[in-house]
Amino acid sequence: xxxxxxxxxxxxxxxxxxxxxxxxxxxxxxxxxxxxxxxxxxxxxxxxxxxxxxxxxxxxxxxxxxxxxxxxxxxxxxxxxxxxxxxxxxxxxxxxxxxxxxxxxxxxxxxxxxxxxxxxxxxxxxxxxxxxxxxxxxxxxxxxxxxxxxxxxxxxxxxxxxxxxxxxxxxxxxxxxxxxxxxxxxxxxxxxxxxxxxxxxxxxxxxxxxxxxxxxxxxxxxxxxxxxxxxxxxxxxxxxxxxxxxxxxxxxxxxxxxxxxxxxxxxxxxxxxxxxxxxxxxxxxxxxxxxxxxxxxxxxxx
Amino acid sequence: xxxxxxxxxxxxxxxxxxxxxxxxxxxxxxxxxxxxxxxxxxxxxxxxxxxxxxxxxxxxxxxxxxxxxxxxxxxxxxxxxxxxxxxxxxxxxxxxxxxxxxxxxxxxxxxxxxxxxxxxxxxxxxxxxxxxxxxxxxxxxxxxxxxxxxxxxxxxxxxxxxxxxxxxxxxxxxxxxxxxxxxxxxxxxxxxxxxxxxxxxxxxxxxxxxxxxxxxxxxxxxxxxxxxxxxxxxxxxxxxxxxxxxxxxxxxxxxxxxxxxxxxxxxxxxxxxxxxxxxxxxxxxxxxxxxxxxxxxxxxxxxxxxxxxxxxxxxxxxxxxxxx
Numbered sequence: 001x002x003x004x005x006x007x008x009x010x011x012x013x014x015x016x017x018x019x020x021x022x023x024x025x026x027x028x029x030x031x032x033x034x035x036x037x038x039x040x041x042x043x044x045x046x047x048x049x050x051x052x053x054x055x056x057x058x059x060x061x062x063x064x065x066x067x068x069x070x071x072x073x074x075x076x077x078x079x080x081x082x083x084x085x086x087x088x089x090x091x092x093x094x095x096x097x098x099x100x101x102x103x104x105x106x107x108x109x110x111x112x113x114x115x116x117x118x119x120x121x122x123x124x125x126x127x128x129x130x131x132x133x134x135x136x137x138x139x140x141x142x143x144x145x146x147x148x149x150x151x152x153x154x155x156x157x158x159x160x161x162x163x164x165x166x167x168x169x170x171x172x173x174x175x176x177x178x179x180x181x182x183x184x185x186x187x188x189x190x191x192x193x194x195x196x197x198x199x200x201x202x203x204x205x206x207x208x209x210x211x212x213x214x215x216x217x218x219x220x221x222x223x224x225x226x227x228x229x230x231x232x233x234x235x236x237x238x239x240x241x242x243x244x245x246x247x248x249x250x251x252x253x254x255x256x257x258x259x260x261x262x263x264x265x266x267x268x269x270x271x272x273x274x275x276x277x278x279x280x281x282x283x284x285x286x287x288x289x290x291x292x293x294x295x296x297x298x299x300x301x302x
Numbered sequence: 303x304x305x306x307x308x309x310x311x312x313x314x315x316x317x318x319x320x321x322x323x324x325x326x327x328x329x330x331x332x333x334x335x336x337x338x339x340x341x342x343x344x345x346x347x348x349x350x351x352x353x354x355x356x357x358x359x360x361x362x363x364x365x366x367x368x369x370x371x372x373x374x375x376x377x378x379x380x381x382x383x384x385x386x387x388x389x390x391x392x393x394x395x396x397x398x399x400x401x402x403x404x405x406x407x408x409x410x411x412x413x414x415x416x417x418x419x420x421x422x423x424x425x426x427x428x429x430x431x432x433x434x435x436x437x438x439x440x441x442x443x444x445x446x447x448x449x450x451x452x453x454x455x456x457x458x459x460x461x462x463x464x465x466x467x468x469x470x471x472x473x474x475x476x477x478x479x480x481x482x483x484x485x486x487x488x489x490x491x492x493x494x495x496x497x498x499x500x501x502x503x504x505x506x507x508x509x510x511x512x513x514x515x516x517x518x519x520x521x522x523x524x525x526x527x528x529x530x531x532x533x534x535x536x537x538x539x540x541x542x543x544x545x546x547x548x549x550x551x552x553x554x555x556x557x558x559x560x561x562x563x564x565x566x567x568x569x570x571x572x573x574x575x576x577x578x579x580x581x582x583x584x585x586x587x588x589x590x591x592x593x594x595x596x597x598x599x600x601x602x603x604x605x606x607x608x609x610x611x612x613x614x615x616x617x618x619x620x621x622x623x624x625x626x
Contacts, residue, residue: 018501025505029513036520043552044523044531050545051535064535067527079520086512094501101497193497194404198322198397201504202329209389210333213382219337220385224516227525239343 001117002125009099009129010136019094023137026087030141033083034148037076041068072265073153073161074168077145078226081259084172085208085252086224088137092176093200095133096183099126101193109293123290127283130180138169138176145169168262174275175255179204181282188289211250215243226260249274305420309428310435313402317436323397327440330390331447337382338451345379375583376458377467377576383448384572387441387475388565392511394440395479396503398433399486404496422617429487430480430609437479441472466587471572474598477605478568482507484608491615511565518560521552564604567597 013019048066103109112122145165150156157165182200190196209220216223247253254271261269317323359365406412415425445468452458460468486503493499523546524530532542546553560566570579571594577583582590591598 018498018505022505025509032517036517039552040521040523040526043521043549044526047523047531047545047549048535050548051537054541054545067531067534079516082516083513086508086516090504090508194400194500195322197497197500201393202322202325205329205390205393210329213333213340214336219382220389221515221519224512225519225525227520227528239340 001121002128005122005125006128006132009126010132012102013095013098013133016098019091019098022087022091022094026083026091026137027140027144029083029087030080030144031148033079034076034145034152036079038152041071041076044068072263073149073157074165074263074265076149076152077165078260078263080141080145080168080172081256081263082224082226084175084259085255088172088176089179089204089208090201091137092134092179093183093197093204095130096180096185097187097197097200099130099184100187101196104187105193119290119293120287123287126184127181127286130184131177134173134176134180138173141172142166142169164262168259171255171258171262171272171275174272174279175251178251178275178278178282181279181286185282185286185289188286188293207250208252211246212253215247215250215253249277251275251278305424306428306431309420309425310432313429313432314436316405317398317401317433320397320401323394323401326390326394326397327443330386330394330440331443333386333390334383334444334447335451337386338379338448339455341379341382342452342455375577376452376460377464378578378583379452380448380576381573381578383444384471384569384576384578387444388478388569389511391441391475391479392482392507392565395437395482396486396500396507398436399483400490400496400500400503402429402433402483403487403490404500407490407496423613426613426616430484430612433483434476434480437476437483438472441475441479445472463587467575470587470591471575474568474571474601477601478564481564481601481605481608484605484612487612488608488615491612510563514563515560515566515569518556518563518566521556521559523549564601567600567604570594571597571601 045066045068048068100109103112113119142165146157146162179200182203183197186199187196190199209223212218212223213220248271251274254274257269257271406415416422448468449460452460482503485506486499489499489502490496493502519525524532524542527534537545573579574582574590574594575587577585582593
């Protein structure tokens with residue numbers, strides 16, 4: 001039963017125009033991000049050569065070393081961390097929200113729950129379906145990244161780098177799954193379709209912008225820059241305490257740290273705890289919401 | 303005029319009762335407060351570091367002339383505030399625009415409204431006026447929060463010129479937010495499905511407010527290294543310009559990508575006015591307005607075209623009444 005619901009979920013999404021539009025944007029950005037990374041790196045290396053040429057005529061000792069000499073081959077994909085955070089999580093919210101709203105809008109939920117289907121099976125089937133969809137998206141994105149990196153750098157990535165990239169997309173899958181669960185939860189408990197979508201968007205803003213601002217003191221625009229910028233954190237007891245409390249739960253910040261570790265290799269931290277904690281709360285949360293859901297209530301309003 | 307005012311007041315009160323709007327407003331005000339406090343602490347740290355360096359030099363019996371004292375420009379502290387207005391302000395515009403049409407379409411009251419002796423022009427005008435007052439109040443609350451936090455934390459009282467600059471920023475922010483209001487209203491009017499209209503608006507916001515400016519920022523050679531690439535290479539601003547002139551095609555593409563985002567036009571204008579961009583700091587208002595008139599014109603065009611479209615669609619399109 002769970003597999004049937006999951007497969008149905010997978011097939012229905014293919015017909016959703018909004019999902020297809022956002023998916024196309026996400027996949028295009030996956031392709032484009034490689035080009036942006038390659039183009040920026042290439043330009044900066046040419047600028048560096050230009051600076052060396054200028055300095056070479058004056059003082060050779062004053063020439064700083066090339067900051068891009070030992071960058072990891074995957075570093076040209078560093079923008080993907082931001083695109084997963086922005087477009088990927090929004091896509092995940094839409095997938096999660098749509099999965100149950102569709103049934104409620106059409107009144108199908110009443111029919112489904114009048115059949116001998118256990119609610120737990122139904123919601124697990126939905127979750128499995130969502131997970132399959134997200135895995136497929138990540139799989140295609142992984143293939144696009146490998147292909148595009150090989151294309152722009154004119155050589156195939158070594159196996160170790162491919163593994164790192166695979167791990168990165170695995171972590172991204174977990175990150176997106178969290179947002180799809182937030183979407184699914186609010187599609188069960190919300191009274192209207194708009195609220196089922198808007199509340200997860202508010203939570204997304206809180207997670208992506210508000211929490212990192214409080215814990216890192218970075219400006220909102222700086223949070224979207226994949227370069228590792230450090231802001232001066234206020235030296236006050238209040239801020240340090242708030243940072244200590246919030247930082248472990250700031251999943252977007254922790255996701256960025258993991259992304260940088262894997263793609264750029266300049267940090268070696270893998271703070272997965274916050275993501276797993278969110279999943280531990282959200283999955284039973286969705287199960288509980290579905291258990292409490294009243295199928296006989298009025299149909300969902302727009 | 304009375305009809306317009308009645309609709310405007312109804313819009314105003316409806317929005318104030320909406321929990322989501324109130325939640326977003328509170329988030330915005332809290333963020334504004336937090337960002338100014340964080341910036342104030344940052345400035346205090348700089349002053350402390352300066353004083354320490356001065357003390358060390360004095361103890362060594364050396365001259366302190368070589369260390370520049372940190373200069374305080376209160377409006378420069380508003381960088382994060384403006385960025386929040388760019389992001390969350392636009393979302394407030396989207397939610398208000400959506401609610402304004404969704405409540406009529408959802409309850410089928412649009413047709414009912416049109417059976418009354420009220421012109422379609424009055425309906426659009428009332429809705430735009432009511433939400434304009436609300437957006438102006440939101441912005442006023444934001445700027446009062448700014449002034450209050452600055453006064454409490456740093457004892458800063460803004461000068462007349464600074465208040466005038468803030469006033470222009472407020473006006474421009476209003477135009478920017480109302481542009482998003484009109485776009486979302488249009489999408490909600492023409493789309494069969496209201497949730498789809500909302501998602502479309504969010505996608506537009508995502509593309510033009512987050513992704514396109516992010517691409518431009520990421521392509522900036524100076525942003526490739528924390529602290530700035532040219533600074534790390536000990537290159538001065540004039541030298542940087544000279545070098546970048548040799549990469550004209552790349553810079554033109556990058557600039558065009560940035561300029562295709564209305565948010566970037568808004569950001570360039572307000573950053574210049576607030577002196578966040580060093581070259582405009584402490585410059586006359588007239589000079590900045592003249593220099594940034596191109597960005598200002600684009601923001602006005604964005605607002606006027608979307609407003610004009612909203613009027614055109616609701617006043618001219620009879621089919622809309624059947625799309626409920």
